[in-house]
Amino acid sequence: MEDSKKPIKVAVTYRVCQHWRVPIFARLSRHxxxxxxxxxxxSVPNTKVTNGDNLDDISHVEHWTIKKSGVQWVCHPxxxxxxxxxxxxxxxxxxxSNFFTNFFVLAYAMLTRTPVVWWTLGELQGKRQLSLPSRIFRAMMQWQERRASVxxxxxxxxxxxxxxxxxxxxxxFRAVNCVDTERVFADIESRQSSVAALREQIGITDQTTTILFVGALVxxxxxxxxxxxxxxxxxEYPDARLVIVGDGPDRSRLQQLAAEQAIAEQTLFAGQVVEQVSDYFEIADVFVLPGLGGLAVSEALAHGLPVLCGLGDGCEVDLVRNGESGFRISSNDDEVVVSALVEKLKTLLGQPATLAIMKENARNVILKEHNVDTYTANVVDAIGYAATxxxxxxxxxxQSFDAD
Known part of the structure; x- marks a missing residue:
């Protein structure tokens, strides 16, 4: 057994070091x-696979990368x-996600008998691997998976x-995926004046109910x-506004769709916002994640926003309690999801008392159950088990999988 007083030397192998992962790695480094x-x-051009510009707080090594613009699959041979x-x-x-590089990582681990912690979402809900290439890929990835220790x-x-x-x-082990909630709470406390300025800038009044989406426009x-x-x-709800924060290749199509639906004037496409994104959460009343995603759920809950979501990366099962901190929609059918979103949004927009209770419940999920402290504690526990x-x-x- 390893000396419990000696720090465990850990190599994290990732495609890139995204800006939203850096605070987690920094906290782990301080443990x-x-x-x-x-x-x-x-970084890979024209994708979300990009390094953050805030890497000074962590020890890191950038490797030569086989990559192609617009393609998320990379390799560090x-x-x-x-x-x-x-x-x-x-x-x-x-x-x-790091499929090709993992062959080199696992080869090293097997030759040196170094334990590997396999950090994964498992599999996407509702996604069936029907094609032969998909089944072959899945089989190869599971071969990799079975070589892990934890x-x-x-x-x-x-x-x-x-x-x-x-x-x-x-x-x-489970470490429920979340953002740096400690930073979120600090931002909420420090940015009240900028929140007020943003409300005035985009015309949010006390009568406005704001529906928010934050994420890549893909x-x-x-x-x-x-x-x-x-x-x-x-x-039915003329005072409701829709705010979409983010950028990506689908932005122009979505803006065109908003125009075709005659909702362009009531829909704000704010573009990509990183440092000031807390302000947008603070002006909102409800957060909606209609497709894939995960990290934004914890950020929304930390700001006291009930979350309406479809099938995401899985963390919504632990974070979003139906009728308490939001609503989960288990279908992947577009019409079913749209109908459910309308129904649940009407519940929240039409019942201010219910909305107020769910806002409090949302924040309590982060304060009491799943936050950056519980997240890092579980990651450290997995690493510790691998070592000792x-x-x-x-x-x-x-957590129960029951959803609407």
């Missing part, structure tokens, strides 16, 4: 049990050289997947569902 270095590649020099005690590996999932969805795959419970986010739902609400064979936290309980 007394962890000595952490992030091994990553260079020389990562094994850094691993050989570093000799980590544990490798914390980005799961299937399984660290984003959510209860991942835990259920681990059970189905037959991985032993004691080797399975087709997988299914933002057109939200636009159609908002169009169905506009006549001992876990300090109890086995997680799988």
């Amino acid at each position: 007394p049990r962890i000595q952490l270095t992030v091994l990553h590649g260079s 020389l990562i094994w050289v850094t691993l050989l020099r570093m000799r980590p005690d544990v490798i914390l590996s980005e799961g299937g 399984y660290l999932g984003y959510s209860s969805v991942a835990l259920r997947y681990f059970q189905r795959m037959g991985y032993p419970d004691e080797r399975c 087709r997988s986010k299914k933002i057109d569902r939200l636009l159609h739902a908002y169009r169905s609400l506009r006549d 064979g001992t876990r300090e936290l109890p086995l997680p309980t799988i």
